[in-house]
Amino acid sequence: MTTKTWLISGANSGFGRHLSERLLSRGDRVVGTFRALGSVEDLSARWPGTFRPAHLDVTDPAGITAVVDDAWAALGRIDVVVSNAGYGLMGAAEELTDEQVAHQIATNLTGSIRLIRAALPHLRRQGGGRILQLSSVGGQVAWPGGSLYHATKWGVEGFADALASEVAPFGIGVTIVEPGGARTNFRYGSSVLADPIDAYDGTPAAGIRRILTERTTHGIGDPARMAIAMIASVDRDPAPRRLVLGSDAYQAIEGALTTRLAEVRAQRESAEATDAPLEGGITGGPADLNSETRND
Structure with a gap:
């Protein structure tokens, strides 16, 4: 097995922590970013030669560029970039503050975009590499009470x-x-719950509030096994476009896509009825324009 060098955002907890520990244990090198001071000291102590900590708040554009550039300068090559840092903002859309909305987008969406964009010139110059973008079942399915979280995950998937x-x-x-x-x-731990508005009591949007306050449910996914699957995906060629992890994710995504496809197919005739009449046999659409969208 050839050792690899990884850059993982949010390496101090969750999937980032599981990935870092497994990779370091097998001898890979990891540049692990963290926001909470003191949260990766144990990794530095256990793997002083192969773990490189980097303090980073992904809402700081200049900080992202500095960390990425420094990592490449120090290590010469990074094989895999894992955009993992993020959190969940939960509550009905009306319950969220403008500040909460802005921070959720800056962390989950634009933070991920900036991290990847900062890495692209390096990956290009070295002749390739891999990017793992952590999304969620919530990047394909949307439930009430998670509108802004879903907005960021659907956005980063696009x-x-x-x-x-x-x-x-x-x-x-x-x-x-x-x-x-x-x-x-x-x-x-890392989910944020908006202050409630009484009008939403008893509505579908209140379901997530009950889950987060009662703390009676637990995910069925094993994060260690999920980390193993993510690591294994890096050796697949070509890279899988999507990696679904967990039977609950599979069932929810399959159900959502099936419903969405049925809704689209039911509109075939009405969609075609809005096409402009052919003029001289010339027609076109997004696919004919190499997926370029036109509004003219």
Whole structure:
């Protein structure tokens, strides 16, 4: 097995912690970013030669660029970039503050985009590599009470999906990871619950509030096994575009896609009825324009 060098955001907890520990245990090198001071001291102590800690708040654009550039300068090559840092903001859309909305987007969406964009020139120059973008079952399915979280995950999936085709010519593979509920600290540790509005009591949006306050449910996914699957995906060629982890994720995503496809197929005739009449046999659409969207 050839050792690899990884850059993992949010290496101090959750999937980032599981990935870091497993990779370091097998002899790989890890640049692990963390926001909470003191949260990776044990990793530095156990693997002083192969773990490189880097303090980073992914809402800081200049900080992202500095950490990524420093990591490449110090290590020469990074094989895999794992965009993992994030958290869940829960509550009905009306219950969220503007500040909460902005921070959720800055962390989960634009933070991920900036991290990957900072790494792309390095990956290109070295002739390839892999990107793992941590998403969620919530990047394919949307439930009430999680509208902003879903917005960030659906958004980052769209970014990563298009990115994969953009960077494939450079030997860079992109995989979107879609785990279901896992036994990490995400649900009861890193999720933020908005202040309630009484009008939403008893509505579907209140369901997530009950889960987070009663703390009676636990994810069925084993984060250690999920980490193993993520690591194994890096050796697959071509890179899998999506990696679904957990039976709950599989069932929810399959159900959502099946319903969505049925709704689209039911509109085939009405969709075609809005096409402009053919003029001289010339027609076109997004697919004919290399997926370029036109509004003219």
